[in-house]
Each structure stands twice: as C-alpha cells, then as structure tokens.
Amino acid sequence: MATYKGIQGYTVQKLSDDPTASEAAGQLWYNSGAGKFKVGTEGAGTWASAPSVNVARRSGAYAGTSTAAVMTGGIGSPNSPDPASAIDTETYNGTAWTEAANSNTGVFYSTGVGTSTAALKIAGTNLSHVNHASVESWNGSAWTETTSLTSVRKMMSSAESGTTTAALVSGGATGPTTPIALTETFDGTSWTEVADLNTARKQGYGSGIATAALNMGGGDPVVAVTESYNGVCWAAENPLNTARQNPGAGGTQAATVFFGGAPNKTETEIWDGTCWTEVANLATGRQSVGGAGTAASGLCISGYNGAPNNVAACEEWTDPVYTIKTVTVS
Amino acid sequence: MANTYCTATNFGKGFFTHEDRNDFSLSGHAGDVWVVGNNAAGVSWINRVTGTGKTKAEAQAIVDGKVEESQATWDALPEAEKAPTAGFESLTRPEKYILP
Numbered sequence: 001m002a003t004y005k006g007i008q009g010y011t012v013q014k015l016s017d018d019p020t021a022s023e024a025a026g027q028l029w030y031n032s033g034a035g036k037f038k039v040g041t042e043g044a045g046t047w048a049s050a051p052s053v054n055v056a057r058r059s060g061a062y063a064g065t066s067t068a069a070v071m072t073g074g075i076g077s078p079n080s081p082d083p084a085s086a087i088d089t090e091t092y093n094g095t096a097w098t099e100a101a102n103s104n105t106g107v108f109y110s111t112g113v114g115t116s117t118a119a120l121k122i123a124g125t126n127l128s129h130v131n132h133a134s135v136e137s138w139n140g141s142a143w144t145e146t147t148s149l150t151s152v153r154k155m156m157s158s159a160e161s162g163t164t165t166a167a168l169v170s171g172g173a174t175g176p177t178t179p180i181a182l183t184e185t186f187d188g189t190s191w192t193e194v195a196d197l198n199t200a201r202k203q204g205y206g207s208g209i210a211t212a213a214l215n216m217g218g219g220d221p222v223v224a225v226t227e228s229y230n231g232v233c234w235a236a237e238n239p240l241n242t243a244r245q246n247p248g249a250g251g252t253q254a255a256t257v258f259f260g261g262a263p264n265k266t267e268t269e270i271w272d273g274t275c276w277t278e279v280a281n282l283a284t285g286r287q288s289v290g291g292a293g294t295a296a297s298g299l300c301i302s303g304y305n306g307a308p309n310n311v312a313a314c315e316e317w318t319d320p321v322y323t324i325k326t327v328t329v330s
Numbered sequence: 331m332a333n334t335y336c337t338a339t340n341f342g343k344g345f346f347t348h349e350d351r352n353d354f355s356l357s358g359h360a361g362d363v364w365v366v367g368n369n370a371a372g373v374s375w376i377n378r379v380t381g382t383g384k385t386k387a388e389a390q391a392i393v394d395g396k397v398e399e400s401q402a403t404w405d406a407l408p409e410a411e412k413a414p415t416a417g418f419e420s421l422t423r424p425e426k427y428i429l430p
Contacts, residue, residue, distance in 0.1 A: 046351035051342040080407070095343070263422065266357065280351060284358035306360070306400060306424040313340045313358075321348040 004028075012037070021322035028327075037327035045257075045270070045319025046280045050299065053097045055088050056312035058304040059246075061112035062290030063119035063138075063160060066250070066299040066316055067094030069292040070116045070138060072103045073124065074302075076310065081108050081127055089143070091116055092299075103136050103143040109154035111169060111206075112290075113162040116140070120164055120186070123172070125154045131174060135186075137164055149184055149191050157206030159213035159229070160291065161252065164188065168210040168229065171218060173202045179220060183234070185210055195233040199225045203245040203262075205291060208253040214271065216258055219245040226276070228253055238275040242267050248291030248300055250317075255295035257317050262287040264305045270295055270319070279319070286311055295319065333430060334368040335389035336381035337361065350375055357430065360396035363389045365430055390429050400424040 005011045013029045024040025031038050053071070060074025069092040076085025086106030090097045093116075103121055110124030110132075117140035123132050133148040149169070156172025165188030173179055181196035197215060204218025211231035217223065217240055224243035227234040244261030251257055256271040259282055266281035282300060290301030298317035305311045333355070338345075339362055346356055354367030354375065364381065366372040376383065384392070404412070404423045412423075 043348075043352045046348045048348045048351060049340055049342060049345035052340070281357075283346060283351070283356050304421070306397075313342070318348050321352060323349050323352075 018324055021324050024324055025322055034326075039325055039327060041323045041325060043321040043323060044280060045317060046321055047268070047282050047300070047315040047317055049283070050314040050316040051092070051096050052312035052314060053090055053302045054099055054312075055085050055090065056310035057085050057088070057302050058288035058310050059108045059110075060290060060302075061110040061119075061121040061124070062248075062292055062301055063112035063114040064092070064116040064292045066293035066297040068092065068116040069299060069301070070100070070119050071112070071290050071301055072121050072138070072143070073107050073110055075108045075288075081106075081125075083127060086127060089138075101142045103138075104145060105132065105134055105136065107132055107134075111156055111158040111160075113158045113160060113167045113169075114138070114164050118164050120146070120167055122158060122167070122169055123149055123153050123156065135191075147186070147190055150193055151182055151184070153180065153182070155202035157204045157215045157218070159206050159208045159210050160250065161208060162210045162213075166210040168206075168213050170197050170206065170213075170215050170229070170234075171201050171204060177220070179218070183229070195229075197227055197234050198236060199223060199227065201225065201245075205247050205249040205258065207249050207251045207256040207258075207291075212253040214249075214251075214253050214256055216240060216249060216256070216271075217244050217247055217261065222262075226271070240276050241269055241278050246287040246289075248289035248303070250291045250293040250298040251295040257291075257293075257295045257298040257319070259291070259298075259300055259317070260286050260289045260303060268317070282315055284311060284313060284315070293317070332368055333386075334366050334372060334376070335384040335386055335429070336364050336366060336376045337384060337389075337392065338364055338376070338379045338381035341379075345379060346375065359389075359393050359429065360400070361392040363392050363429070365389070386429060393429060394426055397424050397426050 057074035107124030153172040159168040167186040181200035201218030224239035247261035264285035286303035289303030354372035
C-alpha cells in the first residue's frame, strides 16, 4: 500500500492548531488537538451574507472598504425620496452598521469617494428634484460643505477609491434624463473639467483612483461599455458581458468586482485589467446598490429589489475563498 | 429535484457563508423565501438557519403575495413618480416570476 510519504516525498505535519486558511491552501495536516486530519482548499470567489444597514436605501453615496465603509443619503422608501433618508449617514466597521452624523443637504443620485474616515459626497438631486453641484466632505464624524463641482449633475460615476484631495467624477445627467460625458477632477481645492467620456451615460459605476479609473455600464440606452481613464483621457476597453445600469462595484483599474443592476440583477463580473469574466452571483438580486472594497474583498450595500421596500441586507465578496475542511471517510 | 425551498430570516453575517455558496446554490426572494440547492450541504444550511421548509408551490405563493403587495404600492404612486421622464432611475412595475 502506498504511503503519503511515498507519494509526496514528505510526511504529514502534526500541528496543535490549524494554520490560517490562506496559509493552508493545498496542504494536508494532522491537528493533534482535534485528533483529525485536515486539508486547506482554495475555491472560487463567492458572496456571503453581511450585516444589514439600519436604513434600507438605494442611490446614495458610498465609500470605503469591505470592512470600513460610509454611506449617506439616497432614497429610503419604495419610490419617493424622503427627507430623513436623504441625509442619513451610516458607517460600517466590518461587524455592524452604525448611525452617524447626518449630511447637510438631503440628496439622492449622488456619488462617493474615499474612505470611512475621509470621504466626499458629490452632487445629486435634492428633494425638490433639483440637481446639485454641491460637495460635502466627511472626516469620520461630521460632514462639511466644500468646493462644488463646476456643473450640476446626478447619477454620475466616481473613481470610488479616490481621496478627498484627488477625486474624479464622470458622466451622469445635468437635466432630468439626458446622459452627459463630462468629467471633472478635484485636487482638494477646486474642480477642473477634463477630457470627456467617449460614451455619454448615467447610472453606471466607477472604480479606481483619480489618475487610474474605470467607468462601467450605464444608460440610457443601457450599455456594456467600459472605459479607462489614465489621468489624461478615456479609452475604450472590453465591454461587460451583461449590459446594465444602476449596478455596484469596487476595486481598481486593474481589478474590479462589478455586480447587480437593473432590473434586480444577481450577475457578478470580475475585471482583470483586460476583460470581464462572469463569476458567482449575488444571493439576492438588486439594483441601485452601493459598492465598496476591492475585487478580492468587496461589499454590496443595500439597494432595491422590487420588493415593497428596499433591501437592507448586504453581501460581502471574497475571491479566492480559502477553506479548512476536516477529512472524513464515507 | 434540483432545488428545495424554505423561509428564513437573514440575520446578516454568518447567515450564509462563502463556503455555503461554494457548496450549494442559493437565491433569495421576497418574503424571506430562499431557493436552496437540494444536496446535503443545502439541507444542512436550512437546519442551521432554522429555516422553515416549503414546497415549491408554497414558496411561489409567498413570493407572489409579496409581488402583489409591491404592485399595489407601485400602483398607488403618483403618475409623475412612475414616469421615466420625471428623472428617476428606471424602476418598473414589479412583475410576478416563476421560482427556479
């Protein structure tokens, strides 16, 4: 009978405690404490349930990572913007969402940039359905008015991993519906109009930073278009597999996870710097969601799924998924 | 049968894990209805989250009821809020669908 050493060239390690799941990938060991053989596996990326937000909403402003995020504003009731949710702010610490200081101007269809302790809430539509150019800055405890965009707009995309001193927004709509291609950058002091998107659109989603960004999807009409920004101009990239608007995303210009979208989509795609690949779906389809984090560790925040109310549940993306399994005989 | 059905309340982190998602198919629907891949891991998950087993017809009826509620909510909205020209995102009247 063949032995493990005979096959592998070494004996099975005897450990009192399991290694971390990522260290254990591809390994077999004997856990002397548990008296069990165990193996470490590396699986494909998937979504897992995450803590629900306190105020279910869609179309707010979002920033941060999968374990430290902030969101503010948005539409809290099924289809009618309300004053309370339009200024409501929550922060996430990886364990729970907590109510935080309200923003100053109630808006929805805005966008966010930055981290959970240093973020911008950019433009949007107010409760009178008037589009704004106003921008507010978050310092981890309060929102303060800062320099406005040069143009009013809503439903635009941002380079979500940008900072409060290096931000980028593109597309959206200045009026009720017609999409625009306008792009602006912020240096911490003023906004400057730079090269337009090649395809005007609104209700897409952005990732990356101010000098290396992606703008994906959007409408109207619904497109699968992906464009990358290099700090000077936008270039066409390979399109999404599924055209959609009102999605969420998180990541960089080189690696982004892109998910959800209208109508109540579950589809998720990963960008590897060159092309998009279909990966595991969200458990609950939704649109007008928030996105945060990276292609390796992302967060899908709240949104609308056609039920009588917005969905409060969040999901967290991990790729790859490392797992430790006990060896059993059956 | 490829799927089994239950109702269960999503309690957030740990309700379903990455490992769960690799072990069986799972999709959430209105009314806390979950469509679960019908294998040992899926059945074990239903027990872990204290889900209540449903037949497909029962699960479909729950979802249909919630969609009807949603349709009534939608129908009661002012016409201006339903029209895309009002500048809202592209929401449409919820429609019934067949569970997988």
